[in-house]
Amino acid sequence: MKISEQLVLVTGAGRGLGAALARAFAREGARVLVNYHRSRDAAEALAGELGQGALALQADVRDRGAVAAMLEQAQRHFGAPVATVVNNALMDFSFNGDARAKADSIDWQDFSRQFEGSVQGALNTVQAALPGMRTQGFGRIINIGTNLFQNPVVPYHDYTAAKAALLSLTRTLAGDLGPDGITVNMLSGGLLRTTDASAATPEAVFDYIAANTPLRQVTTPAEFADAALFFASPWARSVTGQNLVVDGGLVRD
Template sequence: MYPLSGFDGKVAVVTGAGRMRSIGRAIAVELAKAGCAVALTGSGRPREKFPPEEQAAGWRDIESVADEIREFGGQALPVVSDVADPVQVDRLLATVLDAFGRVDIVVNNAAAARGPDRLPVLDLDVKTWDRVLAVNLRGPFLMTRAFGRRMVEQGDGGIFVNISSIGGKLSGAGSAAYSASKAALQSLTSSTAKELGEHGIRVNALCPGVVGTSRLDDVDPASWAEYVRAQVPLRRVGEPADIAAAAVFLASAEAGWVTGQCWNVDGGQLTIR
């Protein structure tokens, strides 16, 4: 199989890329291996909130991912940024342009951590709801608006890959805020693909199923294994690399006629839409 193309001289931005076991880290590393200069963001979470495995490994969030990329000769720019803050998003754009002069690919991966939002709607705190929607939906909107304007100015196209979830299609009980944010992100993907297509800018979303990242550590492995056996035809948890491979494809020249799509990458859990 021939390698994917279209990455030489390109600059990619990946949000939420600082966790050791994460989709964002995998995407940032694979885009760098494909030939992109990569700016990667994290929220600047305090070290005392790192998972035990990250603390034991001496993990340094986006700095560790940047070092990983540099070790194989790639270009990496770590930037602490809150994607839900328009001032910080504009500052991120300026920082990327100062470093690399352009932007070609944006992966909207940053997402609110699982936790207090996983409650019935009647018990859900308004501040929790607002925080989930701020990171999962407002963030991609702000990133798309700021970086999309720059892509239009550049005049030679661009690519957005939004990391949604099959949760936005399943809309399960006890996950209303998360599910609503991811369903809305899919709608944002469709609308912006239709608006930006005339500028050669493609916008797609990936909808992962159960992926083995640190965000799932709040549920015991036996429960996840039982869920996967019952729900996932391929009978295994996905890996961050599975999502990264799909993201890199969507960012490649070979996906040049794909836009406005929300692809399930879930081991076959959803097969009807």
């Protein structure tokens, strides 16, 4: 299925990377479901910017019932089920290494919050989208990860552990859903210049990362979002269970 024929759900699309992902898919002609949790004004403004092919709907991805209701409403509105799910939503997190919770002080609730957002949230969206994907005989699930697996330059213990669990879920879902024509992949970035989550990052950190990439620059949200198009496109029809790192070549593993 071409991207221009798809209805694409982007979670956490009201701002930051999510907004860049929504714009990338809309640019290629997809209809886009702009999910948001609290950023109503930003999400509705983005949907207005993207035109009639976009719809902003609220749902906390941790709430299975709310996610199912959101997809049902979207299907009624567009007359088609979701074909691609981009699990981008991030629970409140700031990439500020100076303020991170360290090993002797971090609380399990920090881990639980990130696991609920990344893993439970992804499970809820996948389960809600599965009936429609199976009806179409087509589905694309794209989970947003991190290069901190390979390069934990700042030990964000809770965030990285949750994303590592999401990578594991990516690979087990790929095996489970492949016979249904559904691929499941992860797209992992490093620090992006700039999102709400990375706004607290000192400029010196951006400079350090840029100096250590072959491209000598920090990846932008728009550049990262473009890579997501590959996984949803016909060119990736035989690609599943993979983790593609998009960070300007900082991590080469």
